[in-house]
Amino acid sequence: MASILTFCMATHLSIPRSSLELLAAARLLSQQLGGLPVQTLLLGAGVKEHALTLIYHSADQVLLVDHPCLEHPEDEIVLEITQKVVCQFEPRVVLLPHDELSGGHVGPRLAYRLRVGIVTDCTGFAVRNSDICWLRPVYGGKAMAYLCTRGPVQIATIRARAFEPLSTDPFRQGEIKEVKVAPESFSTSVTVVERIEAAEERGLSLDRAEIVVSGGRGMGSAEGFSVLHELARVLGAAVGGSRPAADMGWVPHSHLIGQTGKIVAPKLYIAVGISGATQHMAGAGSSKTIVAINKDPDAPIFKLAHLGVIGEWEEVLPPLIRAFQEMYSR
Amino acid sequence: MHIVVCLKQIVDPEVPFHLFRIDPVAKTQIRGSHPLVISSYDEVAVEVAIQAKERFGGWVTVASIGTKETIQALHQALAMGADGAVLLCDPLFEHTDSFGKARILAAALRKIGDFDLILCGRQAGDIEMGLVGPFLAEELGLPCATLVTNVVSQNGKIRLKRPTEAGYEVLEVPLPCLATITNDESNVPRYASVKGIRAAMRTPIPIWTATNLGLDPLMLGKERRIEIEEMWIPQREIRCELIAGESAGERARNLALRLRELGLV
Ligand SMILES: Cc1cc2nc3c(=O)[nH]c(=O)nc-3n(C[C@H](O)[C@H](O)[C@H](O)COP(=O)(O)OP(=O)(O)OC[C@H]3O[C@@H](n4cnc5c(N)ncnc54)[C@H](O)[C@@H]3O)c2cc1C
Numbered sequence A: 001m002a003s004i005l006t007f008c009m010a011t012h013l014s015i016p017r018s019s020l021e022l023l024a025a026a027r028l029l030s031q032q033l034g035g036l037p038v039q040t041l042l043l044g045a046g047v048k049e050h051a052l053t054l055i056y057h058s059a060d061q062v063l064l065v066d067h068p069c070l071e072h073p074e075d076e077i078v079l080e081i082t083q084k085v086v087c088q089f090e091p092r093v094v095l096l097p098h099d100e101l102s103g104g105h106v107g108p109r110l111a112y113r114l115r116v117g118i119v120t121d122c123t124g125f126a127v128r129n130s131d132i133c134w135l136r137p138v139y140g141g142k143a144m145a146y147l148c149t150r151g152p153v154q155i156a157t158i159r160a161r162a163f164e165p166l167s168t169d170p171f172r173q174g175e176i177k178e179v180k181v182a183p184e185s186f187s188t189s190v191t192v193v194e195r196i197e198a199a200e201e202r203g204l205s206l207d208r209a210e211i212v213v214s215g216g217r218g219m220g221s222a223e224g225f226s227v228l229h230e231l232a233r234v235l236g237a238a239v240g241g242s243r244p245a246a247d248m249g250w251v252p253h254s255h256l257i258g259q260t261g262k263i264v265a266p267k268l269y270i271a272v273g274i275s276g277a278t279q280h281m282a283g284a285g286s287s288k289t290i291v292a293i294n295k296d297p298d299a300p301i302f303k304l305a306h307l308g309v310i311g312e313w314e315e316v317l318p319p320l321i322r323a324f325q326e327m328y329s330r
Numbered sequence B: 001m002h003i004v005v006c007l008k009q010i011v012d013p014e015v016p017f018h019l020f021r022i023d024p025v026a027k028t029q030i031r032g033s034h035p036l037v038i039s040s041y042d043e044v045a046v047e048v049a050i051q052a053k054e055r056f057g058g059w060v061t062v063a064s065i066g067t068k069e070t071i072q073a074l075h076q077a078l079a080m081g082a083d084g085a086v087l088l089c090d091p092l093f094e095h096t097d098s099f100g101k102a103r104i105l106a107a108a109l110r111k112i113g114d115f116d117l118i119l120c121g122r123q124a125g126d127i128e129m130g131l132v133g134p135f136l137a138e139e140l141g142l143p144c145a146t147l148v149t150n151v152v153s154q155n156g157k158i159r160l161k162r163p164t165e166a167g168y169e170v171l172e173v174p175l176p177c178l179a180t181i182t183n184d185e186s187n188v189p190r191y192a193s194v195k196g197i198r199a200a201m202r203t204p205i206p207i208w209t210a211t212n213l214g215l216d217p218l219m220l221g222k223e224r225r226i227e228i229e230e231m232w233i234p235q236r237e238i239r240c241e242l243i244a245g246e247s248a249g250e251r252a253r254n255l256a257l258r259l260r261e262l263g264l265v
């Protein structure tokens, strides 16, 4: 079918936000291509209930692969299933989230196997003479480009938060179709032999926080970061960091903000000791208000932030924390 | 264990955006006077390879598709501790897409022959497609582990560490295989030692062309499936409101007040 196929790797408890963002992208693309139907591949163990949510968010048809072996699926199993589904349903466009699983593994290998092009990490698209041009940042976000691919299928992976999920419409109708692919019959050469959950993390989750406080190389040390944690505690904020901060181990790597880390869009993003590299700002640029605290008046971040304070964090943060404490105690 | 690291030389990605220029017709960056460097994740991959060699023995070869100038990047990897290098250089290689690059690297790896582990960066620091690694694994029909940060153990199979949302996991993969590398606090690239730099200069670097690799020139040109249509530099400057105040303390207090005024805190 000439459809747009989106992807949703779910757990029993929830579906990722990315699957709803993909549906929003797919609906927009469908309109520009003259109304192609939108299909979603829903994968997981005990995930059937989520099919309706996907339909309410504009899927016309949900292709369901629900199997206990998809509780913690290996990348290659997901690849095999996706390949089978794509070969069976022959969509015209495949939209995948640009995350570790799909952007880093399934998307590229799928494209290679189908001998078709793929554009990764897209933030938009334009349809020109019924060809899709995929919009994406290049050179760490310093430039933008339109890329086109050749082949009967177009594959793109979509950057988180590039599209806003559509509002849910509980009256929408759609079809749920179970796909027989026998996931248990696939084998994989790469197996997970150990899963380690990190000890209790400090502070709030980055994804949900309304305020994110983020530190960079300018924080100088892990001790510097504990002052940031103090600020975060007062504000009820989550703590993130730039790549040097994560490399130095001052914040866990799962809290790295940027193009190759988390992409957040809180209402307030406070960047402390961060120079404002485009690769970092790719992860925070859609925040409603960006505040920069930096000692260097020429730091690029002062061209990317809404509010700025020039100064050493050692001198700015303690009075700032006190000011908020006083504000909140009144 | 013989580890081959595929590395790309790029214009320094840390060039600040006000100095960044592109050629909109050629649809590529203008280098200007900016230095060329090893793409950052590839430098991390070199570090991962050298750490694995130090722990489990073996040797490390670095391979790059590039120009004569790329020898400098290969020397840097040798100086960090790689044992051998090869440059893949031919005008025919210049206009290939990710499929073509994977085909060239695959030919080089077949020529190298006795490798156990191939490491690629998760993505090159220029266009950042993140395709060549997984494509190369497919091209060679090898198992492929993605976004790992180091080699944990080696014993016929290897175990690789991969960070996850909640912590990390350990992947087991039979050899030979390919892995794409991402960074964490364990694999920050080392600086080259003076001794390393001297040794690097003495290491001969063979240059392999399409003919050496037995690649059909017609095939290479025809392979393009991914095309850059248009490139531009977006206007992105925001007028930043600088918070006034005599002292840092006063500016901090004024910031708090301004944020409250805006209803943000
Ligand atoms: C392919 C690729 C992907 C990348 N992905 C990411 C990514 O996802 N996320 C990311 O963050 N980076 C990423 N990077 C790295 C990025 O290019 C920058 O190198 C990095 O973001 C810089 O981090 P920083 O601002 O903390 O450090 P620096 O650039 O070193 O800046 C430190 C800043 O702190 C200021 N400072 C110093 N001392 C003080 C003080 N006492 N008080 C106040 N200010 C002070 C300095 O003036 C300076 O502006 C990537 C790079 C590449 C090539």
Ligand SMILES: Nc1ncnc2c1ncn2[C@@H]1O[C@H](COP(=O)(O)O)[C@@H](O)[C@H]1O
Binding pocket: B006, B007, B008, B009, B039, B041, B042, B063, B064, B065, B066, B098, B101, B105, B119, B120, B121, B122, B123, B124, B125, B127, B128, B129, B130, B131, B132, B133
């Ligand atoms: N010209 C090249 N020479 C050697 N390796 C390359 C080259 N281009 C890409 N690679 C490898 O493939 C990875 C992904 O590149 P890319 O698909 O261009 O983002 C890089 O990190 C390198 O390890």
